[in-house]
Amino acid sequence: MRPLVQVPAAAGHSAVLEALRAALAGGPALFVASGEPGADPSPLPATVAQHVGLVVETSGTTGRPKRVVLPTDAVLASAAASESALGGPAQWVLALPVHYIAGLNVLARSLSAGTRPVAVGAGGFTAEAFTAAASALDSDTSHAVALVPAQLATLLGDASARAALRGFQAVLVGGQATPAPLVDRAREAGIRVVRSYGSSETSGGCVYDGVPIGGAHVRVVDGEVQLGGTTIADGYLGDPELTAARFLDDGGIRWFRTADAGDWDGARLRVSGRRDDVIVSGGVKIALAAIEEVLQAQPGCADAVVVAVPDARWGERPVAICSGDAVDDAAAIAAVGVALGSVARPERIVRLAALPTLASGKPDRGALGALAANSPPGG
Structure with missing residues (x-):
């Protein structure tokens, strides 16, 4: 020993x-x-x-x-x-x-x-x-x-x-x-x-x-x-x-x-993402990492993180969180629909001055998930 x-x-x-x-x-x-x-x-x-x-x-x-x-x-x-x-x-x-x-x-x-x-x-x-x-x-x-x-x-x-x-x-x-x-x-x-x-x-x-x-x-x-x-x-x-x-x-x-x-x-x-980041929305499987990849190529969304929030109708829906001011969030959401289908379109994009991170520099997905769940549409 x-x-x-x-x-x-x-x-x-x-x-x-x-x-x-x-x-x-x-x-x-x-x-x-x-x-x-x-x-x-x-x-x-x-x-x-x-x-x-x-x-x-x-x-x-x-x-x-x-x-x-x-x-x-x-x-x-x-x-x-x-x-x-x-x-x-x-x-x-x-x-x-x-x-x-x-x-x-x-x-x-x-x-x-x-x-x-x-x-x-x-x-x-x-x-x-x-x-x-x-x-x-x-x-x-x-x-x-x-x-x-x-x-x-x-x-x-x-x-x-x-x-x-x-x-x-x-x-x-x-x-x-x-x-x-x-x-x-x-x-x-x-x-x-x-x-x-x-x-x-x-x-x-x-x-x-x-x-x-x-x-x-x-x-x-x-x-x-x-x-x-x-x-x-x-x-x-x-x-x-x-x-x-x-x-x-x-x-x-x-x-x-x-x-x-x-x-x-x-x-x-x-690598296409975590196996456990796949959610089921309205009976359709959605990979959150795939949504992130599309969003990160859109103006103003380079640091996009996508989390799942509960939804009474669909079970779960994706919500995107980005830092900084919006460029054209509607266009970014539409781009996801074109690339992955309408069911993958984020319900909304939440804007923050800066994304919360862990000491390692990784996004704090736990904090982001809680924030998204408590941020209603238009909030």
Whole structure:
């Protein structure tokens, strides 16, 4: 057995980096505590299995967070696969919380590359703070950053940030479905954007732009995307039933059942959304992710999130939530009808100054669902 130590995220990225360095070198396994409301309050065990290097709390948008148990070899395999896929070692800007797998991966990749990560200032993520961090990077090495879509959108709106990003080896974007128009904007600006797909259970992104990296495996079983290979977690700490439900061993490969829907042609993966985001309205199945994809291509709807609200007549109806001022919401709703059929048309678009997000940068779908349910037509 191996000791498990807890380091608070508030201790700063340097303290977490050193604890992770020790964990990956055979020292005590690491758990980074978020200190956030809603985090799992249950005590940690004093020890874990010898091969375990990291325990990560998931950032799920609904339900109680889960603690994912990652072998040391899985974390190291993820870092090596990313480095190879992106074209070699890089110095990273740290723009994501270090208690989530995306932030921890930036630290792990830095340790693997032997480079010093530069963190965006503690005052919050802004274009100015990112540009300051980018200017502190070493000039004699390649640079990279991992972002969520909202952060990329922020940087694309600033000339200095765009200029900095053009010089980066890669800009990884993940954490949620990345709108195609946002990726197009970045690439048109000369920025190398790589869409990353994965989760805490896969040691972070293991599919880049639809293609498995390193030793990752992809398959789709009964419409569900399953990911396998050397970066897959042992399971969930203290929850053998959920572990058995979400992980399986088959053909000498450990697989994680993502609960995402998708298509795999043997070379490239296309994820179409969560299998549980399909609602039934008037007896017709509607995929909320498909509605989001259409809306995000419409003016003024780039950050659209679609949630389901109860409806006395139809059972459930989709409602879209976007930030900023409306451009032509009626046209956006009509575009959904043209693309997906009239039943998929959002009942309305709710406008907010800014979408509520979790600390990971993902939209807070729980809060958005409650807001939509309490926002009547015309409200």
